[in-house]
Amino acid sequence: MAHYENPMRGSSLEVKVLTERFGIPNVEKLDVFVQHNGYEGLRKALTMTPDAVIAEVKKSALRGRGGAGFNAGMKWGFVPRQSPKPKYVVCNADESEPGTCKDRVLIEYDPHQLIEGNIIAGYAIGSHQGYIYIRGEYRYLMEILDRAIGEAYAAGFLGKNILGSGFDFDLATHTGAGAYECGEETALLNSLEGLRGYPRVKPPFPAVVGLYGCPTIINNVETLSSVPSILRNGGDWYAKIGTPNNGGTRLFALSGHIERPGIYELPMGIPLRRILEEVGGGVWKGKKLKCVIPGGSSCPVLTASEIDVPMDFDSLSKIGSMLGSGGVVFIDEDTCMVKAAWRIMKFYAHESCGWCIPCREGTAWLKALLERFHGNGGMAEDIDTALDVSYNMLGKTLCPLGDAAAMPTISILKKFRHEFEEHLKLGSCPFEARGSESGVRVSAGVAI
């Protein structure tokens, strides 16, 4: 029995592509799924050449929903199909980016859609084996997927000679065991090979040298779940839903200080202000907005004056942030940004795998500095020291975790420098002095 509510709260602004079957009773079962266009995308794909499937996905302007935003069809196109080595499809279901919980609903409410996307990807790149790497905490979702995969085998959608096409494809789930780092694609591959999840040097990229040294594509759950409808309705149809080069819809997980937290499927390019006011019901308790983390904790924060930005990859990049993983975290006026910066850094310090020194040392020192600063032991030079340490992490690590830790920190230090200065001036946290609740426990300079 589930002890949580369905986070799909509904909004008139939603455009339902990924979630079109949500709410149909028993749609997680194969026979019901098939009654609602299920596996039609796969049937269509099997009548096309792999090149034509890749071309259709390229045309759709579907970009990676894990956070990097790379064109999915282009990624598939990098696989050397003439290579004699086996090729692999790896679905990244290691959803761990703070603020992000959208892959969870895609697996829970429509597991066959994801399986169908995996099979189509396999057909496109000439792969006969796929793995869905799912974070260890999502055990109930792995059980849902395992059941669905079993049904798909029994009905001939997986295994040998799928639907009489001559194409073979096997698919299995693989559980992680608690490591944010394993959401990074090369660390994920090491983890899937039974090793510690340390990142690999790129290039070569996984499309050429991936799992077991073989060509591999790694796509996020939401990316692969988007593929069946693209095949069914065409790449042009999908591309038109979003903004140029940012095709389709995406799932936005709204959390933090908002009236209606939840997951909503919205067209790419919808302004952040409309998401806040019309979808999320505004800032909670009638308070004012201070800032927004637009796509998971790795993204530079946006101030309240920056929320007219269209929510697509290119528009956010233009204003110095990222669309990321669709986890939109709203922060109200009573929140201490020194605390917020500290809590975010505490996460990265915990999750840094330690392989690259700038990340291992940088996250640990920044955490200590921010902890001390908020605990009223800050010094004026700490602000610039924190900026300096952050800049020395950027671009200096094998995987993006170092950048992910530095970017939000730099944005908070720059955009909310006045809050750091106010701490120094008062000798205490101005928000705690006012008794506002923002929930971080830092007492006497020691974080519990």
Place this chain on the structure above:
Amino acid sequence: MLSDALKQKFDAVIARYPVKRSAIVPLLMFAQDEAGHVTEEAIQEIAQRVGVRPIEVIEDIGYYSMLHRRPIGRYNLQVCTNISCMLRGGGAIFEHCSKKLGIGHKQTTPDGTFSLEEVECLGACCGAPAMQVNYDYYENLTPETIDALIDGLRKKNPASET
């Protein structure tokens, strides 16, 4: 002793991969589910089955935060205090659990019923503050729902009745 059902599961999981050592982490998770922690016997068995030295299995255990080599409580309360939960009082939820159980981060009650852990994002941000008890999610937590939950689990657990 590992159960026969678990050994059969091991065979089925190993067969999914062209390279056996890929199965290490899933096998460790399934072994831990059965025994409550990763036992020495499980380490030896997994190493032997996938053809690596036991130290290589132990190296993996040290990396992944969900794997434990020592027993923990029957109910492991994993409270998220990351950004989305922090903003909605996750810190207070953790403190409430800590006070009620009389234990801190990564500690276990003397009767072995409860463990407490402050964890990073669980992927339950829209239901913040949230936690997991073993694999079960509990969202939109308040001190009252925590009390009811802990009291309920206490009654359910035969160990605490003796």
